[in-house]
Amino acid sequence: MTLTYCKAIPTPIDELNAIGKTQLEMFLSAYTPIFHSSVCETVNFMMLGEGFNKSQWNTHLQKTYGINKRHANGVISSAKGAVDGAKECRISHIKTLEGKAKSCEAWLKRAERKLKLARKFYAKKNWQNSKSGCVFPLSSSLKDRQTNWQNLRFQIHNKKRKLTRYRQILSVLKSIPVRVRVPNNQALIVGSKDESYGNQVCQWNGDNLRFRVPVCLESKFGKNVDSQIGNFPRNINRLPATGAKTWHFYYKDDKWCVAVSFTASEVEQVSRSVLVIGRRGMRLSEKIPGSKRALLR
Numbered sequence: 001m002t003l004t005y006c007k008a009i010p011t012p013i014d015e016l017n018a019i020g021k022t023q024l025e026m027f028l029s030a031y032t033p034i035f036h037s038s039v040c041e042t043v044n045f046m047m048l049g050e051g052f053n054k055s056q057w058n059t060h061l062q063k064t065y066g067i068n069k070r071h072a073n074g075v076i077s078s079a080k081g082a083v084d085g086a087k088e089c090r091i092s093h094i095k096t097l098e099g100k101a102k103s104c105e106a107w108l109k110r111a112e113r114k115l116k117l118a119r120k121f122y123a124k125k126n127w128q129n130s131k132s133g134c135v136f137p138l139s140s141s142l143k144d145r146q147t148n149w150q151n152l153r154f155q156i157h158n159k160k161r162k163l164t165r166y167r168q169i170l171s172v173l174k175s176i177p178v179r180v181r182v183p184n185n186q187a188l189i190v191g192s193k194d195e196s197y198g199n200q201v202c203q204w205n206g207d208n209l210r211f212r213v214p215v216c217l218e219s220k221f222g223k224n225v226d227s228q229i230g231n232f233p234r235n236i237n238r239l240p241a242t243g244a245k246t247w248h249f250y251y252k253d254d255k256w257c258v259a260v261s262f263t264a265s266e267v268e269q270v271s272r273s274v275l276v277i278g279r280r281g282m283r284l285s286e287k288i289p290g291s292k293r294a295l296l297r
Contacts, residue, residue, distance in 0.1 A: 001263070001264050002261055002262065002263055002264070003238060003239075003261070003262060003264040004248075004259050004260065004261045004262075005232035005234065005239060005259065005260055005262075006257060006258070006259040007229075007230075007232060007257065007258060007259075008255050008256070008257050008258075009022075009024065009025065009227070009229055009249075009255070009256045009257060009258050010228065010229055010230055011025070012228050015227060015228065022227055023221070023225050023226075023227065024209070024211065024225055024226075024227035024229075024256075025256050026221075027211065027213065027217070027221050027225045028185075028187065028249055028251075028256055030217055030220065030221070031187055031214065031217060032184070032185050032186060032187050032249075032251070033184075034065055034067070034214070034216065034217075035071075035074075035075060035078075035186070035187045035188075036182060036184055036185075036186075037065070038061050038064070038065050038067070038072075038075045039075050039078050039079045039082070039182050040182050041064075042057065042061070042075055042076060042079035043079045043082055043083055043180050043182060045057070046079060046080070046083050047083065047177070047178070047180065054076060057072075057076065058072045058073065058076065061075055061076075065214075065216060066214060066215045066216030067214040067215065067216060068201070068212070068214055068215065070189065070190070070200050070201045070212070071189070071201065071214050073190045074187065074188040074189045074190050074201075075188075077188060077190050078182075078186075078188040079182075082180050082181070082182055083178075083180055086178050086179065086180040086181070087178055090173065090178050093173065094170060094173055094174065097166050097169055097170050097173070098170065100166055101163055101166040101167060101170065104159050104162055104163040104166065105163065107159060108156060108159050108160065108163070111152060111155065111156050111159070112156065114135055114136045114152070115136065115149065115152060115153070115156075117134075117135045117136065118134055118135055118136040118137070118138070118149070121134040121135070122134070122138065136148070136149075136152075183250075184251075185250060185251035186248070186249065186250040186251070187248070187249045187250075188246070188247070188248050188249075189201045189202045189246065189247045189248075189249075190246050191244040191245040191246045191247070192244050193242070193243050193244040195244075197245070198242065198243055198244045198245035198262070199244070199245050199246070199247060200212070201247075202245070202247040204229070204245070204247075204260075206231055206241075207228060207229075207230060207231065208226060208227070208228050208229070209226070209227050209228075209229045209258075210224050210225070210226050211224065211225045211226075211227075212224055213225055229258060232260065236267060238264040238265050238267065239260070239262055239264075239265075240262065240263070240264075240265040243262055243263050244262065244263065245260050245261070245262050246260070246261040246262075247259070247260055248260075248261070
């Protein structure tokens with residue numbers, strides 16, 4: 001099972017510069033536009049449907065944007081997730097609208113049949129003496145000053161308008177291409193269990209994070225950017241020391257946040273089994289005179 005822990009990136013006083021930003025925040029502000037441009041290009045290429053070769057596209061991203069192979073892997077993973085998510089949302093949207101349209105059709109069929117049978121009933125000469133009653137007897141409301149037939153016809157009119165609207169939207173959704181939204185100010189670094197600290201680019205030892213700078217920004221930030229981000233405190237912490245760790249940096253509510261995804265470690269059993277509790281309860285009842293179990297015996 002994969003879990004994700006999130007937190008705002010801390011801003012230690014000793015890491016702040018003259019404008020009140022840490023080196024990691026400055027680096028993310030410079031790197032995320034590059035990441036966004038590369039993801040947009042990758043998404044556009046994937047949507048063409050011409051066959052996507054991950055290895056060749058990884059090389060293209062490295063040469064075009066001056067990033068490393070691990071950075072390009074994060075770009076491809078982010079783009080693939082955005083494309084797959086957009087396609088699934090389109091399918092789900094169409095399925096939902098088709099269900100609503102089907103429900104409207106069924107309601108209209110029942111309502112129109114009800115009116116048809118009611119008109120047929122009242123068309124008889126001696127309907128007052130009919131042994132079979134009317135499916136939808138005519139009645140009027142003194143408050144609304146209209147009959148129930150008028151109310152039902154008005155509902156049928158609105159249902160037909162709604163059904164027409166659903167069909168129009170469905171015809172458009174099935175004809176236009178899927179649009180993929182790529183958010184700004186985010187960066188994704190995919191990890192692997194074979195790499196040290198679970199990630200070659202973002203290496204976190206439980207307190208400090210070392211971010212490997214891509215080639216295009218080495219002249220400004222050096223080869224690595226270090227920052228103290230601390231731990232991810234939880235009541236039941238399932239973040240293992242080993243294993244793959246995927247890091248996601250994003251800007252939200254005027255501050256940078258970090259999220260780490262990992263394969264969760266197993267939770268240790270802290271409660272006693274039901275069998276043990278039952279046996280202990282039996283022994284306790286035997287010791288205490290006047291208990292229900294002792295009285296039954």
